[in-house]
Amino acid sequence: MADEPLILAMCCHYCAYAAADLAGSMRLQYPGNVRVLRLPCTGKLEVNYLMAAFERGVDGVIVAGCLEGGCHFLEGNLRARRRVERARKLLAEIGLEPERLEMFNLSSAEGPRFAEIVTTMVERLKRFGTSPLRPDPTRIERGVQEMNQQAEAMLAGDKR
Amino acid sequence: MIVADRKKIPQIRDMVKNHRRVLLVGCGTCVTVCLAGGEREVGILGSALRMALRLQHHDVVVDECTIERQCEDAFIDILAQRAPEYDAICSLGCGAGVQALAERFSNIAVYPGLNTQFMGILESQGVWTEKCSGCGNCLLGEFAGICPITRCAKHLLNGPCGGSRGGKCEVNANIDCGWQLIHDRAGKLGILDPFEQIVPPHDWSTGLDGGPRKVVREDQCIAGLGPKS
Numbered sequence: 199m200a201d202e203p204l205i206l207a208m209c210c211h212y213c214a215y216a217a218a219d220l221a222g223s224m225r226l227q228y229p230g231n232v233r234v235l236r237l238p239c240t241g242k243l244e245v246n247y248l249m250a251a252f253e254r255g256v257d258g259v260i261v262a263g264c265l266e267g268g269c270h271f272l273e274g275n276l277r278a279r280r281r282v283e284r285a286r287k288l289l290a291e292i293g294l295e296p297e298r299l300e301m302f303n304l305s306s307a308e309g310p311r312f313a314e315i316v317t318t319m320v321e322r323l324k325r326f327g328t329s330p331l332r333p334d335p336t337r338i339e340r341g342v343q344e345m346n347q348q349a350e351a352m353l354a355g356d357k358r
Numbered sequence: 359m360i361v362a363d364r365k366k367i368p369q370i371r372d373m374v375k376n377h378r379r380v381l382l383v384g385c386g387t388c389v390t391v392c393l394a395g396g397e398r399e400v401g402i403l404g405s406a407l408r409m410a411l412r413l414q415h416h417d418v419v420v421d422e423c424t425i426e427r428q429c430e431d432a433f434i435d436i437l438a439q440r441a442p443e444y445d446a447i448c449s450l451g452c453g454a455g456v457q458a459l460a461e462r463f464s465n466i467a468v469y470p471g472l473n474t475q476f477m478g479i480l481e482s483q484g485v486w487t488e489k490c491s492g493c494g495n496c497l498l499g500e501f502a503g504i505c506p507i508t509r510c511a512k513h514l515l516n517g518p519c520g521g522s523r524g525g526k527c528e529v530n531a532n533i534d535c536g537w538q539l540i541h542d543r544a545g546k547l548g549i550l551d552p553f554e555q556i557v558p559p560h561d562w563s564t565g566l567d568g569g570p571r572k573v574v575r576e577d578q579c580i581a582g583l584g585p586k587s
């Protein structure tokens with residue numbers, strides 16, 4: 199899956215998270231590139247969570263909240279949408295495609311729509327390509343090697 | 359309070375890109391309240407700046423911290439140990455905070471991450487408006503509590519000008535005519551009579567003239583530690 203886009207889905211407990219669950223129960227096929235993170239409400243979303251995800255190299259982020267007017271905390275999803283808009287502007291300033299981040303609204307009964315949203319994002323992100331911020335695997339490998347060498351040197355020192 | 363907003367990320371990136379280690383320093387006072395330079399904004403800018411630098415292959419370490427009040431040396435003390443680990447500081451304080459850091463750390467480059475805008479108030483959630491220009495000789499008592507210098511686009515002391523239309527200013531139809539506000543409020547208070555008189559020119563010797571001003575409270579000065587000049 200090295201070249202497959204890696205997506206983080208920040209899902210509201212009351213709708214999208216249940217919809218994702220339903221998609222699973224219905225045995226719907228959707229790409230396995232998505233990691234679901236449950237929020238008590240999308241109103242919990244802060245711009246810095248989104249920045250942290252992109253900084254760590256995810257290729258795209260889906261924010262999924264209840265239908266407008268249907269938020270259990272009245273307007274959490276409306277606030278989330280404004281924060282997503284702000285984060286998209288920041289992505290543009292940073293030099294990343296703002297479309298790597300998008301907010302969707304759906305109800306807990308919409309399992310098929312969850313699958314469709316993930317598919318849409320995967321296709322879009324394949325066009326954009328891997329995030330230029332994805333940590334370079336050779337760099338990670340080099341880091342591990344260095345740590346091994348240091349550990350061996352320490353052990354050798356102990357034996358002496 | 360002092361109201362500011364953030365510079366664009368490419369501009370901040372270009373200021374710091376030739377440094378090796380940069381410390382972002384937020385301020386916990388005015389700029390936290392106007393959502394420009396508090397701890398959360400420092401976190402967001404930290405992430406954004408690291409990404410922007412990496413995308414252009416600049417190998418710069420960006421760390422973050424926020425101090426309670428950047429415009430007072432006693433609070434900057436907290437940074438004394440840490441700051442020398444960096445070759446640049448990017449301040450998310452107002453212009454006073456930036457300069458206080460520059461005075462304290464003479465060997466470290468200091469850059470502004472914000473554009474300091476004005477002294478103002480929260481008009482509604484997310485909206486701040488300028489109210490005072492710090493002229494050093496407050497006229498609010500004579501102008502029904504509304505500042506003609508700040509709130510009239512032409513700083514008129516004898517207004518309104520001929521461009522006041524339907525309560526809006528001719529300079530920008532989205533702003534209220536300061537003089538309309540003064541007249542309306544003075545009318546309600548029943549204090550319109552003095553406005554028949556011509557107001558003499560403002561005494562600018564107390565502000566925006568003669569270099570940086572200083573306020574000294576002799577009784578509060580510690581012996582031998584009075585004003586530096």
Ligand code: SF4
Binds near residue numbers: 494495505507
């Ligand atoms: S008169 Fe001067 S001090 Fe008073 S509000 Fe206006 S600018 Fe500020």
Ligand code: SF4
Binds near residue numbers: 509510517521527537
């Ligand atoms: S229209 Fe009112 S606020 Fe605008 S310049 Fe004239 S007097 Fe000042």
